[in-house]
Amino acid sequence: MTGGPHGYRGPPAAQANLADILERVLDKGIVIAGDIRINLFDIELLTIKLRLLVASVDKARELGIDWWEHDPSLSSGQPNLREENRRLRSRLAELEPGRLPAEEAGCD
Amino acid sequence: MTELGSYVYGVARGVDPATVAGLTGVAGNPVRVVAYAALSALVSTVDLAEFGEPGLRSNLEDLGWLEATARAHHTALAAAVPAGPVVPLRLATIFRGDDGVRALLAERGAMFDATLRRIQGRTEWGLKAYLDPGERAAPTVDRGDPDAPGTTYLRRRRAQRQEGEELRHAAAQGAEVIHRAVSAVAEAARRYPPQNGELSGEPREMVLNAAYLLPGADRAPLEQALEQALEEAGEQAGEQAGTWPLRVRWTGPWVPYSFVELEPEP
Numbered sequence: 258m259t260g261g262p263h264g265y266r267g268p269p270a271a272q273a274n275l276a277d278i279l280e281r282v283l284d285k286g287i288v289i290a291g292d293i294r295i296n297l298f299d300i301e302l303l304t305i306k307l308r309l310l311v312a313s314v315d316k317a318r319e320l321g322i323d324w325w326e327h328d329p330s331l332s333s334g335q336p337n338l339r340e341e342n343r344r345l346r347s348r349l350a351e352l353e354p355g356r357l358p359a360e361e362a363g364c365d
Numbered sequence: 366m367t368e369l370g371s372y373v374y375g376v377a378r379g380v381d382p383a384t385v386a387g388l389t390g391v392a393g394n395p396v397r398v399v400a401y402a403a404l405s406a407l408v409s410t411v412d413l414a415e416f417g418e419p420g421l422r423s424n425l426e427d428l429g430w431l432e433a434t435a436r437a438h439h440t441a442l443a444a445a446v447p448a449g450p451v452v453p454l455r456l457a458t459i460f461r462g463d464d465g466v467r468a469l470l471a472e473r474g475a476m477f478d479a480t481l482r483r484i485q486g487r488t489e490w491g492l493k494a495y496l497d498p499g500e501r502a503a504p505t506v507d508r509g510d511p512d513a514p515g516t517t518y519l520r521r522r523r524a525q526r527q528e529g530e531e532l533r534h535a536a537a538q539g540a541e542v543i544h545r546a547v548s549a550v551a552e553a554a555r556r557y558p559p560q561n562g563e564l565s566g567e568p569r570e571m572v573l574n575a576a577y578l579l580p581g582a583d584r585a586p587l588e589q590a591l592e593q594a595l596e597e598a599g600e601q602a603g604e605q606a607g608t609w610p611l612r613v614r615w616t617g618p619w620v621p622y623s624f625v626e627l628e629p630e631p
Binding site: 273274275276277278279280281282283284285286287288289291292293294295297 | 370373375413416417418421422425431432435436438439452453454455456457458459460461465469473480491557560561565566574616619622623625626
């Protein structure tokens, strides 16, 4: 027999997560050398984007994505940033008493 | 003059052209069937200005184009699945015409046939787990302290960082246990690297990204294995029940992208 339905539904492409689709269609599936030869991972910019997509934590460290290991507020080499951070915080506290920024990512 | 090519999504067996009638594929072009012997390739005609080597090279750099093409590729394959198994080809497999597609089906017929038999009636499911501190203080959210900046603030940051590392460690451990438990009931399992939040739109750190192959179209056996693993972990941890700072999410069913490259079982 050639198959027969087995209840397959979707996932609807419009709803499936782009990262889930990309990691499958770019990295899995049978590789056939067609007439148009292009190595998907030879492409520089695509490679950068997809390295981010497929980077494991170890790989991320190799690529320098290691923010948790180099938190400037904990690094002794960043006194200015730390001081500035502190100054901005007290300034903000003066201007908007009782309200603090929920995020400080910009200071990190 | 426009030079045309044949973009191949995947290969199935004896696909009735009615199955893909009205289906839109890459570049908004219709999906059609190219048959050779018992095999059918799912194909769209494409303009080689867009899908030739130079065009493809620049288009693949365009995340918008890449997204539209990847989704169309996925849609075409998924549409054919209810009629039987489909072997997905990697994105951007292109021939200069249907003769090349038929030659592919002729030359690699045995491989396609074996792969189709292996994935017959199987579905792929994705399982992702994210670091989720739950009720605990989030390790990366810094609220600081308005009255005591300076040293107190830095101490807090250090403590939060330490806590973050412990959470990450616990999450990674939990992910390993879950993956082992779910793999045990799957026909095959495969791990992917964690995804980048920018593309997935998920702010939490991913600690498990796996795919499982299962007979049938029901993922209940996988869910049961997952729940059992979570329960057992809770019992072992006693008072610290549920100490894995994890949130899990299933995806699928997928065309078995992740399992077509594997060698058939001996």
